[in-house]
Amino acid sequence: MDFSKINQVQAIIGTITHNEATLASELSDPINNIPIMSLTSFASKPQLSSPKLPHFIQVGDDINLNMQCIASIVGKFKWKKVTVMYELNNDDFSSDPGILLSLSYSLKLIGSEIDNHLAFPSLSSLSNPKSTIENELNKLKKETNRVFLIVHSSLELANMLFEKAKQIGLMEKGSVWIIPNEVSGLLDSVNSSVIFNMQGVIGFKTHFMEMNEGLRKFKFKFQRKFALDYPQEDNIIPSIFAFQAYDATKAIFEAANKSSSHGKFILDKEFSKKGQLLHSPIFNIINVIGKSYREMAFWSPKLGFSKNIVSDNYDDDDSDGIFDTVYWPGDMKSIPKGHNKEERNLTIAIPSKGAFSQFVNVEYDHSKNVTSINGFSIKVFEAAVRRLPYVLNYNFSPFSGSYDEMVDQVYNKTLDAAVGDTSIVAYR
Numbered sequence: 136m137d138f139s140k141i142n143q144v145q146a147i148i149g150t151i152t153h154n155e156a157t158l159a160s161e162l163s164d165p166i167n168n169i170p171i172m173s174l175t176s177f178a179s180k181p182q183l184s185s186p187k188l189p190h191f192i193q194v195g196d197d198i199n200l201n202m203q204c205i206a207s208i209v210g211k212f213k214w215k216k217v218t219v220m221y222e223l224n225n226d227d228f229s230s231d232p233g234i235l236l237s238l239s240y241s242l243k244l245i246g247s248e249i250d251n252h253l254a255f256p257s258l259s260s261l262s263n264p265k266s267t268i269e270n271e272l273n274k275l276k277k278e279t280n281r282v283f284l285i286v287h288s289s290l291e292l293a294n295m296l297f298e299k300a301k302q303i304g305l306m307e308k309g310s311v312w313i314i315p316n317e318v319s320g321l322l323d324s325v326n327s328s329v330i331f332n333m334q335g336v337i338g339f340k341t342h343f344m345e346m347n348e349g350l351r352k353f354k355f356k357f358q359r360k361f362a363l364d365y366p367q368e369d370n371i372i373p374s375i376f377a378f379q380a381y382d383a384t385k386a387i388f389e390a391a392n393k394s395s396s397h398g399k400f401i402l403d404k405e406f407s408k409k410g411q412l413l414h415s416p417i418f419n420i421i422n423v424i425g426k427s428y429r430e431m432a433f434w435s436p437k438l439g440f441s442k443n444i445v446s447d448n449y450d451d452d453d454s455d456g457i458f459d460t461v462y463w464p465g466d467m468k469s470i471p472k473g474h475n476k477e478e479r480n481l482t483i484a485i486p487s488k489g490a491f492s493q494f495v496n497v498e499y500d501h502s503k504n505v506t507s508i509n510g511f512s513i514k515v516f517e518a519a520v521r522r523l524p525y526v527l528n529y530n531f532s533p534f535s536g537s538y539d540e541m542v543d544q545v546y547n548k549t550l551d552a553a554v555g556d557t558s559i560v561a562y563r
Contacts, residue, residue: 146170146387148380156191170390172383174376176201176316194383196341196416201316202238204339204418204434205284208313210245211440211458213523214282214473217242218251218275220296221287222258238286250280258292268292269299276303282311282473285318290325293318297332306335308465309475314338319421322428323370333423335464341375342417342433342444353381370427417444424462432457480528481551484541485513487533494556497533506533516554 147166151173160166169190176195209217219238239249253271258264275283283305285293293314300306312335319338322330357373365371420432420440433441442457463471485508489495495510508531520527532550534541538557544550 144169145391146172148172148174148383148387150174153191153193170387172387174379174383194379196316198234199237200416200418200436201339202234202286203241203436205286205313205315206238206241206245206247207434207439208337208339208420209242209247209282209284212311212470212473213246214311215247216250216280216473217247217282217284218253218278218280219249220253220255220283220285222255222289222292224257224289235286238284251275251278255288255292258289258295264292265295265299268295269303272296272299272303272305276305279474279476281305281309281471281475282313284313286315288315288318290318290321294325294329294332297329297336301332306332306464308463308467309471310335310464311471311473312336312464316340316418319428320375322421322423323372323374327426330423330426330428335462335467336423337461338421338423338428339418339434340421342419343375343378349385350378350381353378420457422461431461480530482532483516483529484532484534484544484550484553484555486538486541486555486557487535489556491556495554508533512555 147169148171151171152175153173156166156171156173171191173191173193174195175193176198219235221235242248253275255268255271261267283300285296288296297306297312300310300312306312312333314333314336316339319340322333322338322340354373357377358371361368361371361373416437417433417435419430420434421428421430433444435441440457460468461470462468485495485497487497489497489510493510494512496508498507499505500507513531520529529551531554534544534550534553538555541550541553541555542557545553
């Protein structure tokens with residue numbers, strides 16, 4: 136702000152939130168006329184931005200797309216309930232309740248809902264953040280839900296979360312963890328202990344395409360300098376956030392060169408689009424495994440999941456099998472149920488004396504003490520069960536009463552379900 140008052144600032148680039156920029160503009164009038172290029176994600180539509188900040192542009196992803204991507208992952212595995220975690224910082228996420236409403240709505244569309252909320256205050260406001268995190272996770276451990284969505288977090292909080300989650304047993308078989316773009320995008324720069332604590336985690340990160348020679352040169356120079364400055368580091372690939380910073384800086388520089396002799400310039404619509412050049416609405420879906428992570432698929436709000444990207448064309452069946460080899464927490468390869476409820480066999484009633492034997496046929500072999508159950512309705516039920524992403528334990532129980540009595544016992548929960556040639560009529 137001090138520099139802005141003496142006309143030494145032509146533009147501002149950084150992880151400046153809309154709230155912070157608004158506060159700065161109230162304390163310093165010159166900031167209202169300085170272009171601000173924020174590398175943060177935006178939580179509201181551009182036209183809803185404060186009129187006091189006509190030159191404020193956010194070049195991150197739309198947070199609502201992040202929420203849609205998370206919900207799509209949940210829907211792919213058909214988890215019915217989730218636990219949502221987020222960090223409350225001085226940013227757009229904390230001040231905009233519409234973001235969590237967006238997630239809730241997206242989950243509702245795929246048949247899921249939020250079971251628990253866990254909001255962490257800013258780490259800087261906690262005297263003992265690790266103890267606070269451990270206490271909150273122990274509370275969650277007493278709940279039955281095991282699908283944990285970290286929808287907004289700093290890398291520092293995420294590190295502590297997974298360290299404590301592993302210590303108290305929330306990274307064992309049956310648990311599901313999904314991390315957001317701002318954490319996944321930095322996994323190339325974390326040490327091995329962080330990766331070790333995140334084994335089996337699913338995440339998504341902004342898909343980046345090197346579109347011009349300038350960006351390729353930047354990547355080469357970045358890797359060369361980083362390797363010289365930090366020879367002990369294995370990962371020297373710049374993150375999407377480094378590319379965002381480079382693109383924003385380059386765009387500001389080009390605009391400054393075209394400015395008037397007084398050095399003043401305005402971020403017009405063309406410049407705004409330029410700030411979005413790095414961003415296609417596409418995410419890489421990743422799975423943390425071993426010493427790093429592997430990219431499994433792509434996701435876009437328009438076309439969903441896909442194995443490959445060839446321009447903008449996807450095959451209709453391109454998403455089949457892309458999640459067949461996910462490694463889950465606890466070195467588990469089968470899809471977690473998403474809860475730790477005690478398993479029991481469902482009792483499925485079938486009419487023992489059905490009206491049509493083609494649909495349900497029950498035969499008793501008294502000599503072998505064996506009951507044989509078959510028919511079209513049985514085959515349809517068994518085919519549906521095979522399509523479930525989890526194991527469903529059940530027993531068929533021949534029911535000798537009337538169809539009405541069988542339906543009544545399903546209604547009053549004496550029976551879990553019924554399969555057969557049961558007509559759907561008004562009084563049932």
